[in-house]
Amino acid sequence: MQRARCYLIGETAVVLELEPPVTLASQKRIWRLAQRLVDMPNVVEAIPGMNNITVIYVILSRWRWMP
Template identity: 80%
Template structure:
């Protein structure tokens, strides 16, 4: 299974990024996660990309780190490195 990286994007979004290579299997995981997150009350928007997914949060100040922890749990903590340094 691919390793993943979780990080903040600016002040409102969280990103889950899978390591290369881009495969159909990993992209299907991204699409499935997109479907699971789309209707959640705390999510404003879900943006799937190639080997990544960006989730814009409704209350980012309250739940950004919780969201990163949930991403880590989804992909397996041993495979998810994350950073507390937001990307701006």
């Protein structure tokens, strides 16, 4: 199994990046994950890249306190 690293981009996005090598099998897993994530609550967008996926989400706790 490939190792992966995960890191935040600002407060509303996270990237999951697989270690090389880039394979069709790992890319297909990323595409499937993107398809599943778009149906999840709080996910705004799932953007598959080459051997990575960026997920943009909404932080609900922030909206509860806004006037």
